[in-house]
Amino acid sequence: MDFPSTPLPDRRQSRDAVLAQLRDLKRDDRKWEEGKVFGLVYDAGPEHHALLRDAMALFEAENGLNVLAFPSIGLMSHDLVQLTGRLLGAHAHGTSVAGHLTSGGTESLLQSVKVARDVARGRGVVRPNIICATSAHAAFTKAGQLFDVDVIRVPVGEDFRADVSAMEAAITPDTAMVVASAVSYPQGVIDDVTAIGALAADRGILCHVDACMGGFFLPFLTQLGRLDVPFDLSVPGVTSISADLHKYGYASKGVSVLCFSSEELARHQLFVTNDWLGGFYASTTMAGTKPASPIASAWASVMALGTEGLLELTAATDDAATAIKDAVRAHPALRLVGEPVMSVFAIAAENSTALDIFAVAERLAAEGWHVDRQHHPDSLHLTVHAGSVKATPAFIDALNRAIADVGTTRTENRSTTYATGD
Numbered sequence: 001m002d003f004p005s006t007p008l009p010d011r012r013q014s015r016d017a018v019l020a021q022l023r024d025l026k027r028d029d030r031k032w033e034e035g036k037v038f039g040l041v042y043d044a045g046p047e048h049h050a051l052l053r054d055a056m057a058l059f060e061a062e063n064g065l066n067v068l069a070f071p072s073i074g075l076m077s078h079d080l081v082q083l084t085g086r087l088l089g090a091h092a093h094g095t096s097v098a099g100h101l102t103s104g105g106t107e108s109l110l111q112s113v114k115v116a117r118d119v120a121r122g123r124g125v126v127r128p129n130i131i132c133a134t135s136a137h138a139a140f141t142k143a144g145q146l147f148d149v150d151v152i153r154v155p156v157g158e159d160f161r162a163d164v165s166a167m168e169a170a171i172t173p174d175t176a177m178v179v180a181s182a183v184s185y186p187q188g189v190i191d192d193v194t195a196i197g198a199l200a201a202d203r204g205i206l207c208h209v210d211a212c213m214g215g216f217f218l219p220f221l222t223q224l225g226r227l228d229v230p231f232d233l234s235v236p237g238v239t240s241i242s243a244d245l246h247k248y249g250y251a252s253k254g255v256s257v258l259c260f261s262s263e264e265l266a267r268h269q270l271f272v273t274n275d276w277l278g279g280f281y282a283s284t285t286m287a288g289t290k291p292a293s294p295i296a297s298a299w300a301s302v303m304a305l306g307t308e309g310l311l312e313l314t315a316a317t318d319d320a321a322t323a324i325k326d327a328v329r330a331h332p333a334l335r336l337v338g339e340p341v342m343s344v345f346a347i348a349a350e351n352s353t354a355l356d357i358f359a360v361a362e363r364l365a366a367e368g369w370h371v372d373r374q375h376h377p378d379s380l381h382l383t384v385h386a387g388s389v390k391a392t393p394a395f396i397d398a399l400n401r402a403i404a405d406v407g408t409t410r411t412e413n414r415s416t417t418y419a420t421g422d
């Protein structure tokens with residue numbers, strides 16, 4: 001995008017002047033606090049955000065690069081990895097959870113691929129590949145480009161879950177890893193993790209479960225008795241799992257967890273060198289300097305909410321998502337894409353020549369609703385979160401009105417809008 005630029009000022013400016021400019025810069029941003037943004041932001045309410053801000057402020061200057069200087073960051077990171085692993089079946093592999101924090105879902109997936117590449121190289125594979133479905137996150141393709149790993153995408157079935165037979169057929173002697181999503185970003189479905197894990201175990205390769213979206217939702221949905229599907233590290237053959245604290249862990253942006261089935265695998269995430277003038281250098285993330293504020297925010301978030309809070313937020317979010325999904329099922333012009341199991345799902349037109357769902361998206365956007373647009377099929381993508389609950393009845397109303405208003409008109413704009421670059 002073309003943004004106007006503000007030059008470096010010649011003179012110092014007052015704190016008030018700078019903050020006023022920042023507030024002004026935000027004027028065109030989506031007002032997520034109203035609950036009208038179905039994606040990008042996960043909102044557990046104003047009190048929770050006030051806590052996150054205070055926690056971030058406490059660690060504004062610290063640097064997680066060196067936990068000898070800042071042991072608090074090491075302790076918080078350790079807590080977050082341990083409690084995430086315990087939520088996600090790591091007990092099947094011992095009492096201590098092997099894993100590391102990363103800066104977000106994308107980095108967790110990048111690291112999972114790097115680990116798989118290094119393990120494959122260890123058995124002599126020169127150009128490893130990984131196999132994932134077309135529904136697996138774009139970050140796997142990014143990982144392939146960054147780490148010289150071929151990413152073989154196989155189709156999804158009619159249910160939009162990874163086609164496991166196609167995965168099996170795609171495996172070569174150079175395959176390092178197969179991927180399952182729990183849930184997939186585009187349609188919010190859970191792949192057959194049991195079958196994909198079994199395939200990996202049978203072929204002696206790694207299996208990563210991308211639970212970036214579902215990792216802090218599915219376990220609570222399960223505890224609520226609303227889901228009974230195996231998807232985590234306790235499934236035989238699964239060797240790593242990622243879960244984003246900055247999504248349904250309701251932390252500020254910049255924290256995800258990558259857990260492994262063994263310490264040996266986790267060690268591949270560690271970069272160590274002594275081969276320069278600066279001395280011993282070890283790091284488990286892509287970045288060197290590591291912001292402590294997101295880690296403190298994540299720690300504060302889960303400690304404040306506890307199991308009780310996360311169960312309540314999950315139940316309320318699931319209720320809101322169910323209300324929207326039911327409204328979609330009840331509308332003759334709409335359909336859900338696949339069978340979404342949680343609060344992430346896609347809405348398509350029942351008959352795409354009779355209703356242009358992107359025209360509906362434009363009508364909703366004009367009323368201040370933020371829903372992403374995706375393709376194959378053209379659809380609206382919704383991430384319902386706790387902050388959406390209050391706006392859900394109004395959204396259902398707006399959706400029904402938008403469909404009636406749009407009629408058979410179409411929009412020229414066929415662009416999809418998940419991530420825009422800058």
Ligand SMILES: Cc1ncc(COP(=O)(O)O)c(C=O)c1O
Pocket residue numbers: 104105106107109137139181183184185210211212213244
């Ligand atoms: C399933 C899944 N994996 C990975 C990611 C990437 O996460 P991030 O945007 O935090 O890098 C997302 C983001 O929505 C996701 O839904």
